[in-house]
Amino acid sequence: MLIEGLNGLVTGAAGGIGRAAAVAFAREGGNVVIADLPAQRERLEGTAEIITDTGGKVRIEYIDVTSLDDQRRTVAAVVEEFGRLDFAFNNAGVEQQTPFLDITEEAFDWVMGINTKGVFLGMKAQLEVMIAQGSGAIVNMASAAGIRGLPGYAGYAASKHAVVGLTRSAAVEYGDSGVRINAVAPAAIDSPLLAELSAESRDELVARQAIKRLGDPAEAAEAAVWLASSRASFVTGTTLAVDAGSSAF
Ligand SMILES: NC(=O)c1ccc[n+]([C@@H]2O[C@H](COP(=O)([O-])OP(=O)(O)OC[C@H]3O[C@@H](n4cnc5c(N)ncnc54)[C@H](O)[C@@H]3O)[C@@H](O)[C@H]2O)c1
Structure with a gap:
């Protein structure tokens, strides 16, 4: 098992890629704190049920990723429940499909606040603990739109490009600390977030992908699990495209 005996957290775990990742971390032997907004309580409990039904260990925490206090409380919950923080998947995020000139300042702040600042604050809370431990692996959720431009989604793409910048810079800054920091960059995954878009x-x-279908949330989750595992011990600062070949064009 890839994550045997390791303890960590997944944000945005009420559904989609976050739920698939939490289930995959547990299947691979990990103990997981699953976190999402309080409004997602029922769906978050659904994720917990899938994990406990298969014998996994899980704890629910409520978080708004834009709050440093919430991020620190979620990290503390992992340490309190399981003893240490070995991995963190900063997955929570929102989409924004808006033509460039129609993006208001408020809308830009909103998408940057959740997708970029939310990851920044998560990394801050997690690194405080991992650096002191001398070990750990952080995986951040970027996007295919964090590697290439995506017309009609400039705010979203900016927020995800910034995640790549945070990932690379912190990975280099803390390269010798025992902590690895990477990102995943999926293309179109069949999740509740994508369901907000028109057919x-x-x-x-x-159409931008070489593999002409939507991905399954599990297909993105597997990459995050591998990056968090010791199998990826020589990998830091990378953004792993899980993008059906869209960056190969
Ligand atoms: N679905 C795709 O095609 C795709 C592609 C690339 C990247 N992503 C990214 O993957 C991540 C997961 O998205 P998904 O597709 O599974 O959709 P999703 O909507 O199912 O998951 C996003 C989760 O984040 C949570 N969330 C939103 N704002 C939050 C906040 N302030 N605090 C805490 N939690 C919050 C939501 O409640 C939700 O459960 C997102 O960061 C998204 O940008 C998705």
Whole structure:
């Protein structure tokens, strides 16, 4: 098992890629704190049920990733429940499909606040503990739109490019600390977030891929689990494209 005996957290774990990742971390032997907004309580409990039904250890925490206090409390919950923080998957995020000139200042702040600042604050809380431990692995959620431009999604793409910048810079800064920091960059994954788009918009995203279908949340989750595992012990600062070949064009 890839994560045997390791303890960590997944944000945005109420559904989609976060739920698939939490289930995969547990299946691979990990103990997981799953976190999402309080409004997602029922769906978060659904994720916990899947894990406990298969014999995994899980604890629920409520978090708004834009709050440093919430981030620190979630990290503390992992340490309190399981003893140490070995991995963290900063997955929570929102999408924003808006033509560039229609993005208001408020809308830009909103997408940057959750997708970028949320990851920054998570890394801050997690690094405080991992650096003191001398070990740990952080995986951040970027996107195919964090590697290439995506017309109609400039705010979202900016927020995900910034995640790549945070990942690379912190990975280099803390390269010798025993902590690895990487990102995953999925293309179109069949999740609740993508369901907010029209069928036409989803088709346009798939048309940018070499593999012409939506991905399953589990297909993105597997990359995060591998990056968090000791199998990726020589990998830091990378953004792993799980993008059906869209960056190969
Ligand atoms: N679905 C895709 O095609 C795709 C592609 C690339 C990247 N992503 C990224 O993957 C991540 C997961 O998205 P998903 O596709 O599984 O969709 P999703 O909507 O199912 O998951 C996002 C989760 O984040 C949570 N969340 C939102 N704001 C939050 C906040 N302030 N605090 C805490 N939690 C919050 C939501 O409640 C939700 O459960 C996102 O960061 C998204 O940008 C998705």
